[in-house]
Amino acid sequence: MQLADFILRDMEPIAAQWEAFAASLSPAEHMGSADLREHIEQILKDVATDLRTSQSREARREKSMGRGAGVIDPTDETAAQQHGVLRARAGFTVNQLVAEYRALRASVLRLWMDDCAPGGPDPDGLIRFNEAIDHALAESVTSFNAQIEQNRNLLLGMLGHDMRSPLQAIQSTASCLALLNAGEQVSKAADRLIRSGARMQALLDDLTEFNRTKLGLGINVAVANIDLAAVLADEVDELRAIHPDRQIELHVSGDSRGNWDGSRLQQLLGNLVLNAIKYGARDTPVCVTMTCDATHVRIDVSNRGAAIGTATMASIFDPLMRGPASQNDDGRAGNLGLGLYIASEIVKAHHGAIETRSNDAETTFSVTLPRTPEQ
Template sequence: MRLSDFILRDLEPISEQWEAFAATLLPAAEKMESLELREHVKEILQTVAMDLRSSQTREAQHEKSMGRGAGLIDPTEETAAQKHGVLRARAGFNVNQLAAEYRALRASVLRLWMDECEPGRHGLGDVIRFNEAIDHALAESVTSFNAQIEQNRNLLLGMLGHDLRSPLQAIQVTASYLALLNAGEHVSKAAGRLIRSGARIQGLLDDLTEFNRTKLGLGINVKPTSVNLADVLADEVEELRAIHPDRQIDYDVNGDLQGDWDGPRLQQLLGNLVLNAIKYGAQDTPVRVMVTGGVTDVRINVSNRGAAIGSATLAHIFDPLMRGPDRQSDDERTGSLGLGLYIASEIAKAHHGAIETRSDDTETIFSVSLPRDQGR
């Protein structure tokens, strides 16, 4: 008996073995009913059987083995394997357990078929094509599983960032009230610590919110107004100097800096770049901010002296959660998420601009280009 005929004939016993194995994948399977454990398996097997029965050229077989083969199902419709991946993600399975289900299904079908039917000369070809079809179904399940996990994570981050703001605001207001009481040195110091810690948590929540927006495909929200960047960025530099009185931050401006931009967002961008320069640059050298207004764009350069950034790090420096290897412990101690440069890059993109980085043994420069005509 050909493998496709065997699968269609024995859908029920194969499904029972799938269910029995899935029930062992704890703790996720512990609270799932029988129908949930075996949901979609018959549809997956029917799709596999249809694939086995379809004609396939050598070229098509090679393309399929490389993961480029076209399936029999309408690509606009969600397949049973894709639905299965979503179901398992929602049920709390991990990706290893999902893969284990397909591994057990593969072994179960082939073992039952060979034990009963003793396949002849067509057996080897059926096994090859069956493995290809199972691999294709597994890939579909894993892709939809990962997409569902990503969606769950983004929703969780969004709710977390939103729900933490109210208690944090209460802490900050209370700390500010204590600081105004003049209730003694100890109370004033404690209030100051609360205010500083609250500001740090606020910064982390802001970073988390911005990161979550970008992962949901919403991007960084900008509201351009007519501003003079010389004044806007000067305010940010003064605030950074107050926060880091032990570091020299030079600020130079040239040219016309009047235009339509989101001032607070560009302050955030500059702040992230300067803080990165302070953290990774040589501690006894200044951080330099130079803003130049040209005819078609405005350029913001932030430079620092110190060790060169390695090419491997430089290639991924704007990736989210990326931190310099020599300062990871400092970031963990201070609560940094490693999102500063990523958010700076996203703010530049939201203004239809970009950030470039170059680094050598002399200095490291982050250069932001903001076009005056932003396509609006």
């Protein structure tokens, strides 16, 4: 008997073995028979349909390498894809998901070989079946991972939102303590609370922005006509107050008026300057230079210090990436490795470009922005 015919004829015992194995996995303890069997019959029908469909050697070769689409309409969500989503929601691990398909493969082939005896199974049917199961498995794993990623992003979003209220209460209380003039010890403690609260606020802000980009929402920008030189000067003044031991220079040339989101570009500059302070030589200045022409402005943030390594440079704007420990680390300025990633997203939201150059003499981050984002 052809394997496709066997699968359709013996679907019930195959599904029963699938259910029994799935029930042995720990997250399945709370799941009923209908949940455990969900989509298995349709997955088997899809496999049988695939086996009955004529395929060229080239098509089979492409499919074996994950490039074939099979016979399922790519615009429809397949049973295998839906199965991956439901298993993610049920608390399965990816290893348990893969184990289900491994058990399905073994049970189908074992039952079929017993049915084929003594003549033995068709080798071509074996190969086609394994290709079809691998294809279904790849679809399930892809949708499983997408669901896990979405769950993680939603959790991060809720965490960032729910932590803001207690943090604001801590910061307000610390500010009140600082105003009481209740003695040096209380003032120092309040100052520590204020600084720690500011660091936590920065981390939460980074987390929130990262979460928005991962959910596909991007960075919000509210464009208005502004004097960018004045906006950046305000940010540089604040950075100087936070880091009185570091020299931060600002140089501007040309007409600095244009259409941008001023607060976002302050955030951009702050991230770039803080990165330069963190990794630059302590006894040299961080230089911010803005040059303006008729259609664009360019912002360069430069620092002296060790050159960025080739491996780090290749992924420098990736999220959750941090460079090697710098000579300026004090063990307290914890970060999530999101500053440069968020900077690049702000540039992207303004339809600009950002690049990095680094050698033994100097490291420079260069941002080019159109005077209006539409350009």
